[in-house]
Amino acid sequence: MSLAAGRPVIAIPGPSPVPDRVLAAAHRASPDIYGEELAELNLQVVAQLKRLAGTQANLAPYIGNGHAAWEAAGANLFNPGDQALTLTFGHFGRSWAQQMEAMGVAVERLDSGNLPVDPDRLAQRLARDTAHAIKAVMVCQIDTATGVMADIPALRDAMGDHPALLVVDAIASLGCAPMMMDDWGVDVLISASQKGMMCPPGTSFLWFSDRTAARGRTQLTTPYWDWHSRAHAEALWRFWGGTPPVQQIFALDEALRMILDEEGIFAVWARHAALARAVWAAVDAWGEGGTGIRLAVGDPAARASSVTAIILPGADALRAWVTANCGVTLGVGLGAEQPENVLRVAHMGHSNAAMILAALGAMQAGMTALGIPCGPGGLDAAARVLAEPA
Numbered sequence: 560m561s562l563a564a565g566r567p568v569i570a571i572p573g574p575s576p577v578p579d580r581v582l583a584a585a586h587r588a589s590p591d592i593y594g595e596e597l598a599e600l601n602l603q604v605v606a607q608l609k610r611l612a613g614t615q616a617n618l619a620p621y622i623g624n625g626h627a628a629w630e631a632a633g634a635n636l637f638n639p640g641d642q643a644l645t646l647t648f649g650h651f652g653r654s655w656a657q658q659m660e661a662m663g664v665a666v667e668r669l670d671s672g673n674l675p676v677d678p679d680r681l682a683q684r685l686a687r688d689t690a691h692a693i694k695a696v697m698v699c700q701i702d703t704a705t706g707v708m709a710d711i712p713a714l715r716d717a718m719g720d721h722p723a724l725l726v727v728d729a730i731a732s733l734g735c736a737p738m739m740m741d742d743w744g745v746d747v748l749i750s751a752s753q754k755g756m757m758c759p760p761g762t763s764f765l766w767f768s769d770r771t772a773a774r775g776r777t778q779l780t781t782p783y784w785d786w787h788s789r790a791h792a793e794a795l796w797r798f799w800g801g802t803p804p805v806q807q808i809f810a811l812d813e814a815l816r817m818i819l820d821e822e823g824i825f826a827v828w829a830r831h832a833a834l835a836r837a838v839w840a841a842v843d844a845w846g847e848g849g850t851g852i853r854l855a856v857g858d859p860a861a862r863a864s865s866v867t868a869i870i871l872p873g874a875d876a877l878r879a880w881v882t883a884n885c886g887v888t889l890g891v892g893l894g895a896e897q898p899e900n901v902l903r904v905a906h907m908g909h910s911n912a913a914m915i916l917a918a919l920g921a922m923q924a925g926m927t928a929l930g931i932p933c934g935p936g937g938l939d940a941a942a943r944v945l946a947e948p949a
């Protein structure tokens with residue numbers, strides 16, 4: 560007998576759960592796209608997106624997923640043959656580097672395996688670049704595959720006065736982990752609607768500093784991807800390079816109101832951090848007694864607040880069991896050495912304590928059913944974390 564009927568719990572790191580309120584806001588026929596109402600709502604969404612990133616600088620919106628935003632950034636930042644330094648510690652950083660290479664950028668990888676990059680290594684590499692050939696340093700704030708979180712202010716410090724731009728992929732972190740683009744000196748920020756922003760997939764965004772804008776267009780800048788014309792748009796269609804994604808604008812308006820004006824961004828960050836700690840506590844308990852269950856990232860300071868990768872012998876079988884029997888969907892072990900023994904639990908976006916306890920409870924039931932050895936007290940440990948005042 561399966562116990563999976565009922566409301567599903569989706570704990571994959573994107574697309575993340577969309578609040579019913581956001582779906583309801585999007586459930587509207589398109590109004591007059593030449594009218595004032597939509598033009599004003601669009602401006603309000605742009606202003607909210609800047610608040611979310613912690614910037615007063617420029618924003619270019621795109622219809623497309625995160626990969627589209629990567630390509631848009633590349634088209635605006637580089638000439639063919641330009642040098643870029645990528646800091647990679649997981650599948651997403653590595654595939655971003657490949658995409659830039661395919662666009663003709665000379666990408667150098669500073670790979671730190673599945674551990675966060677050491678800022679000193681970055682400082683040493685840039686110190687050797689006395690000719691200032693490196694145009695940009697590219698890094699994922701959170702690599703969604705490994706669940707590693709980079710320390711962006713420390714990396715910015717390590718860059719010293721080297722003129723390279725700091726380009727940050729915050730697709731899995733914006734609206735989940737702290738980001739203060741202007742205060743931290745981030746030049747280009749990349750994100751998309753379907754993770755911390757709690758919206759359906761389909762739109763993505765580039766925020767870029769005035770220093771970046773001053774570099775002007777490159778040989779790779781094509782009219783559609785050109786971020787200057789979008790950031791300085793006046794007519795609604797120019798923001799989006801054509802027909803605006805009307806229903807997505809309604810969705811973004813509702814979701815950003817929930818994040819910024821109702822819960823508040825500091826509370827949103829604190830909620831993500833607490834849910835993450837609850838998952839870590841359960842995994843630590845399950846790992847007691849040499850069961851082989853452990854967190855993929857040892858150092859708590861380097862762990863993501865939006866997704867946790869767990870090394871768990873029998874992970875694939877467990878994922879299948881919790882889906883079939885509990886209605887819980889967990890993330891696959893993306894890019895891991897033994898992906899069948901790794902799974903990921905997302906605590907990203909519209910996710911609360913009950914949903915995390917549901918995912919962890921289903922995992923414990925599954926390990927019991929499948930005879931996967933686990934230490935006792937995992938759920939108690941998670942509950943103790945959630946009982947602490949935030």
Ligand SMILES: *Cc1c(COP(=O)(O)O)cnc(C)c1O
Pocket residue numbers: 573624625626627651699701702703728729730731751
């Ligand atoms: C999800 C994700 C991407 C890719 O976004 P898509 O919308 O799937 O194209 C890129 N980088 C990071 C860090 C991500 O989490």
